[in-house]
Amino acid sequence: MSRSLRxxxxxxxxxxxxxxxxxxTVSNVVRGAEGHSSSTRARxxxxxxxxxxxxxxxxxxxxxxxxxxxxxxxxDLANPFYSEMAKAVELEASARGYHVMLCSxxxxxxxxxxxxxxxxDYRVAGLVILAYAGNREFSKAVTGARIPSVFVTCxxxxxxxxxxxxxxGGQLAAQHLIGLGHKRIAYVGDPSVEDAADAARADGYxxxxxxxxxxxxxxxxxxxxxxxxxxxxxxxTGVVCSNDLGAIEILDTADRLGIRVPEDxxxxxxxxxxxxxxxxxxxxxxxxxxGELARVALSxxxxxxxxxxQSAPNHIIVDCGLVVRRSSxxxxx
Amino acid sequence: MSRSLRxxxxxxxxxxxxxxxxxxTVSNVVRGAEGHSSSTRARxxxxxxxxxxxxxxxxxxxxxxxxxxxxxxxxDLANPFYSEMAKAVELEASARGYHVMLCSxxxxxxxxxxxxxxxxDYRVAGLVILAYAGNREFSKAVTGARIPSVFVTCxxxxxxxxxxxxxxGGQLAAQHLIGLGHKRIAYVGDPSVEDAADAARADGYxxxxxxxxxxxxxxxxxxxxxxxxxxxxxxxTGVVCSNDLGAIEILDTADRLGIRVPEDxxxxxxxxxxxxxxxxxxxxxxxxxxGELARVALSxxxxxxxxxxQSAPNHIIVDCGLVVRRSSxxxxx
DNA sequence: GTGAAAGCGCTAACAC
DNA sequence: GTGTTAGCGCTTTCAC
Numbered sequence: 068m069s070r071s072l073r074x075x076x077x078x079x080x081x082x083x084x085x086x087x088x089x090x091x092t093v094s095n096v097v098r099g100a101e102g103h104s105s106s107t108r109a110r111x112x113x114x115x116x117x118x119x120x121x122x123x124x125x126x127x128x129x130x131x132x133x134x135x136x137x138x139x140x141x142x143d144l145a146n147p148f149y150s151e152m153a154k155a156v157e158l159e160a161s162a163r164g165y166h167v168m169l170c171s172x173x174x175x176x177x178x179x180x181x182x183x184x185x186x187x188d189y190r191v192a193g194l195v196i197l198a199y200a201g202n203r204e205f206s207k208a209v210t211g212a213r214i215p216s217v218f219v220t221c222x223x224x225x226x227x228x229x230x231x232x233x234x235x236g237g238q239l240a241a242q243h244l245i246g247l248g249h250k251r252i253a254y255v256g257d258p259s260v261e262d263a264a265d266a267a268r269a270d271g272y273x274x275x276x277x278x279x280x281x282x283x284x285x286x287x288x289x290x291x292x293x294x295x296x297x298x299x300x301x302x303x304t305g306v307v308c309s310n311d312l313g314a315i316e317i318l319d320t321a322d323r324l325g326i327r328v329p330e331d332x333x334x335x336x337x338x339x340x341x342x343x344x345x346x347x348x349x350x351x352x353x354x355x356x357x358g359e360l361a362r363v364a365l366s367x368x369x370x371x372x373x374x375x376x377q378s379a380p381n382h383i384i385v386d387c388g389l390v391v392r393r394s395s396x397x398x399x400x
Numbered sequence: 401m402s403r404s405l406r407x408x409x410x411x412x413x414x415x416x417x418x419x420x421x422x423x424x425t426v427s428n429v430v431r432g433a434e435g436h437s438s439s440t441r442a443r444x445x446x447x448x449x450x451x452x453x454x455x456x457x458x459x460x461x462x463x464x465x466x467x468x469x470x471x472x473x474x475x476d477l478a479n480p481f482y483s484e485m486a487k488a489v490e491l492e493a494s495a496r497g498y499h500v501m502l503c504s505x506x507x508x509x510x511x512x513x514x515x516x517x518x519x520x521d522y523r524v525a526g527l528v529i530l531a532y533a534g535n536r537e538f539s540k541a542v543t544g545a546r547i548p549s550v551f552v553t554c555x556x557x558x559x560x561x562x563x564x565x566x567x568x569g570g571q572l573a574a575q576h577l578i579g580l581g582h583k584r585i586a587y588v589g590d591p592s593v594e595d596a597a598d599a600a601r602a603d604g605y606x607x608x609x610x611x612x613x614x615x616x617x618x619x620x621x622x623x624x625x626x627x628x629x630x631x632x633x634x635x636x637t638g639v640v641c642s643n644d645l646g647a648i649e650i651l652d653t654a655d656r657l658g659i660r661v662p663e664d665x666x667x668x669x670x671x672x673x674x675x676x677x678x679x680x681x682x683x684x685x686x687x688x689x690x691g692e693l694a695r696v697a698l699s700x701x702x703x704x705x706x707x708x709x710q711s712a713p714n715h716i717i718v719d720c721g722l723v724v725r726r727s728s729x730x731x732x733x
Numbered sequence: 734g735t736g737a738a739a740g741c742g743c744t745a746a747c748a749c
Numbered sequence: 750g751t752g753t754t755a756g757c758g759c760t761t762t763c764a765c
Contacts, residue, residue, distance in 0.1 A: 078758055089736040094760060102734060124521045126758035129462035130741050136501070136522075144490065145674060150483035157477065157504050161515055166522070168469070169500045171490050182494055188457045189469075189499070315678065322679045341478060345648065346655045347680045411742055422752045427744060435750060459742035463757050 077118035086114035097122055128190070137165045137368070138191040138214075140183070142198030143173045146259055146312055147340040148355075149197055152219065155361035156195050163369060165192065172198060180204055187212040193368040199223050199261055215371030219364045220355060222263035227371070227380050229364045231387035233264050236353040237271025237307065239389045240335040243351065244305035245279045247397045249333060252276065253284040253296065253303040257313030260337075265309045268337065272307055288313065293320045297332065304332060304398040311336035311343050311352055318348065318394065329396035339390055349393040359385050410451035419447035430455055461523070470498045470701070471524040471547075473516070475531030476506045479592055479645055480673040481688075482530055485552065488694035489528050496702060498525065505531060513537055520545040526701040532556050532594055548704030552697045553688060555596035560704070560713050562697040564720035566597050569686040570604025572722045573640040573668040576684065578612045580730045582638035582666060585609065586617040586629065590646030593670075598642050601670065605640055621646065626653045630665065637665060637731040644669035644676050647683055651727065662729035672723055684728040687721050 079097075083090045088107060095103060096111040114120070128134050137160045144150050157167045170186050172179035180202070186194075187208060194209060194216040206225055209216055216226035237254070244252050254272045256265045269285050276283040284303060286296065296302065297320060308314035314336030318328055326332050336343060336352035343350040363383055412430075416423045421440060428436060429444040447453070461467050470493045477483050490500045503519050505512035513535070519527075520541060527542060527549040539558055542549055549559035570587070577585050587605045589598045602618050609616040617636060619629065629635065630653060641647035647669030651661055659665050669676060669685035676683040696716055 079760095080758075090759080091737080091761080092735060095735090098760085104734065107734080121517075121521055123465075123758050124518075125458070125462045125465060125467070125523055126741095127760075129458045129743085129758080130760050132456075132458060132741070134458070144483050144487035145480075147478075147480065147483070150477050150480070150486075153483075153502075154477035154504070157502050161504070161511070166515075166519065167502045169486075169490050169502060171487070171494070178494070182499075184454075185457075186499065188454055190458055319679045342675060345681075346652045348678075412744095413742075423743080424745080424753080425751060428751090431744085437750065440750080456742050459757095460744075462742080462759090463744045465757070 076123070077120040078123065079120070081118055082111065082114045082120050085118060086110045132190060134190050134192055135165045136168050136189065136191045137365075138168050138170055138186045138189075138194045140170050140172055140194060140196040140198060142171070142259060144169075144171065147342055148310060148312070148338045151340060151357050152197055152361065155357045156197075156219075156365065158358075159361045159365040160195075163365060172200075176202070180208070184208055187214060192372050193217070194226075195219060195364055195368065196221065196223060196226070201262065213376065215368055215376060217364045217368045217371075219360055220264060221261035225380070227367045228382040229360055229367060229385065230264065230382070231353075231355050231360070232384050233267035234271035234274070236337060236355075236387045237268035237273075238275045239271075239387070240268075240307040240337065240353055241272040241275035242279075243335060243389055243391065243395065244307065244333055245275060245281065247305075247333065247395060249303075249305035249398050250281060251284070251301065251303040252281065252305040252307065253286060254307045254309070255291065255293075255296070255313060255317065256285070256287040256309045258288050259312065260309040268307075268309050293317060294324060297321060297324060297326055305335070305395070306332065307335045307337075309337055311338040311340045311350060314350055314352065314394075315342070315348060318350070328394055330399060333395040333398070335395055343390075343392070351392045351395040352390055354388050354390050356385060356387070409456070410453040411456065412453070414451055415444065415447045415453050418451060419443045465523060467523050467525055468498045469501050469522065469524045470698075471501050471503055471519045471522075471527045473503050473505055473527060473529040473531060475504070475592060477502075477504065480675055481643065481645070481671045484673060484690050485530055485694065488690045489530075489552075489698065491691075492694045492698040493528075496698060505533075509535070513541070517541055520547060525705050526550070527559075528552060528697055528701065529554065529556060529559070534595065546709065548701055548709060550697045550701045550704075552693055553597060554594035558713070560700045561715040562693055562700060563597065563715070563717065564686075564688050564693070565717050566600035567604035567607070569670060569688075569720045570601035570606075570640065571608045572604075572720070573601075573670065573686055574605040574608035575612075576668060576722055576724065576728065577638035577640065577666055578608060578614065580638075580666065580728060582636075582731050583614060584617070584634065584636040585614065585638040585640065586619060586636040587640045587642075588624065588626075588629070588646060588650070589618070589620040589642045591621045592645065593642040601640075601642050626650060627657060630654060630657060630659055638668070638728070639665065640668045640670075642670055644671040644673045644683060644685055647685065647727075648675070648681060651681065651683070661727055663732060666728040666731070668728055676723075676725070682726040684725045685723055687723055689718060689720070692718050 082093045196218045199221045218228045220230050273283040336350045339352045339354040415426045529551045532554045551561045606616045669683045672685045672687040
């Protein structure tokens with residue numbers, strides 16, 4: 068007994084011996100199973116307290132072959148949108164008694180894949196995918212492991228999807244600038260936004276432009292010179308950017324070029340990261356309700372974890388909206 | 401055999417049978433232990449490939465009673481300093497073959513403690529503590545579990561510490577403003593900075609002030625009206641803030657009050673978060689080299705994990721420096 | 734209500 | 750070199 072007290076943590080066996088019951092009884096009491104006399108329960112409880120017993124999670128996981136860990140696949144934690152989402156996901160997960168294991172896939176594809184595989188080897192209960200590049204190996208690994216997955220604010224070719232209505236968001240952004248009287252409005256896609264979401268936002272933008280009889284100018288960041296875009300002959304008076312970080316970079320470029328915002332240029336972002344609300348940034352943007360996205364995502368994932376993978380994948384849409392700040396105004400003249 | 405192929409993942413036993421060897425041989429080959437004929441190794445490898453065998457980590461953890469998971473205790477992921485640090489830590493950990501499990505302690509103390517305990521129950525290999533409030537229960541739980549811990553940019557009462565020289569940082573910040581000719585320089589402590597680090601930065605500030613024959617004005621955020629501080633009779637012409645987020649809030653307040661920065665007010669932050677480098681923010685600040693902090697922290701932690709807890713705790717200092725941007729300038733007049 | 738017994742899939746001595 | 754054996758600490762039937 069003195070051994071179990073000082074050397075190693077007490078095991079279920081130590082508790083059973085001290086309480087004078089069997090291991091199964093201790094197990095039942097610990098897990099709150101019913102069907103035990105209250106006197107037995109009390110004895111077991113006392114022994115647990117006396118030995119400061121804590122069930123060995125590693126053993127439990129081993130026999131059950133499952134964990135209470137959620138894997139979170141993330142692009143770049145230094146991007147506030149992702150870190151704010153990660154925070155929300157962690158909060159929701161921990162409220163349900165799950166821990167969050169991080170897996171960054173930003174740096175290098177091969178290592179990301181290895182990291183993912185080892186995450187799956189840990190038998191995570193589910194995956195929250197915040198960034199997804201549509202990798203074939205990735206999807207094969209996850210579906211092969213049969214682990215419930217939910218894609219959040221990005222599209223996936225397997226698993227459930229929780230996102231805002233990106234097309235509507237793109238449309239709202241464009242309509243806002245159109246309503247202010249802008250004619251030359253560009254859409255700029257930032258590379259850190261997942262392709263399908265970016266495409267949907269661009270579609271919404273195009274729809275709004277066409278509806279207003281205007282010509283869409285959609286550009287992708289890659290190979291795009293912001294300076295050229297903002298100073299060329301046909302330079303836009305308004306820009307919709309596929310995320311706030313990109314929009315802020317556009318603000319920064321405009322500042323450097325001496326282009327005044329919003330007098331000479333209106334900018335609309337996407338995400339509503341905390342930063343966008345600072346007076347010095349004051350970015351008009353499309354809000355993605357991060358807390359709600361996380362809540363819905365975890366709820367969907369949880370249903371899969373306990374309910375199984377039978378039913379067809381869901382795509383749940385969470386509402387988004389426009390927040391008008393001081394980066395947008397009617398064009399001059 | 402067909403069962404092992406379709407129903408459940410293959411086990412070491414399946415591989416052994418197919419290769420016609422014993423489980424231990426498979427185990428040895430998998431773990432790269434030496435002392436096996438190359439023909440045996442080849443047979444085992446083939447069987448592994450044929451069955452797409454992956455070792456069951458849960459079983460391995462169970463028998464070894466240890467994991468390759470690093471727990472990261474974090475304050476607020478929405479604070480860019482923490483998320484940037486978390487990113488750096490994840491990068492270093494994954495380079496060493498460890499995964500990162502997150503534990504937020506921001507919201508509510510009781511739940512945080514429960515979450516920590518369950519993290520310890522997972523037998524994490526070590527703890528990287530990014531935020532620490534000096535909680536007695538917390539330290540008891542961790543030391544009781546005998547898990548190597550490293551405090552990063554915060555002070556702890558157990559385990560190793562990796563930080564910048566906070567006193568020097570505070571001093572650098574104050575000296576910069578003194579050098580510009582400021583006389584009334586205040587220090588403002590943001591609550592999200594851990595107390596001891598905050599105190600050290602304030603000490604450095606005080607030392608610089610005394611050395612210059614100036615009167616220190618140190619305030620803590622709590623119960624402090626920024627507006628009052630910035631508009632009162634004895635208002636400072638320069639402010640040193642214990643972190644960038646607080647400094648940016650000061651900028652924001654100044655903007656709202658019509659106080660021009662840097663003409664009427666110089667502001668120096670601490671951390672050099674990405675945001676501080678934006679043209680619209682352009683905050684003079686003290687850099688904490690996040691990548692290096694993470695690298696050193698993981699290296700120290702790794703040594704403890706493999707080398708044990710015998711030697712006395714280290715406190716390793718990483719250099720910090722001043723970055724001058726446009727939020728600081730000589731006072732008017 | 735309670736206990737006995739059989740594993741979960743792996744590692745690690747220790748024989749051979 | 751390779752196989753045998755004994756667990757790791759827990760859950761989970763299934764008897765009693």
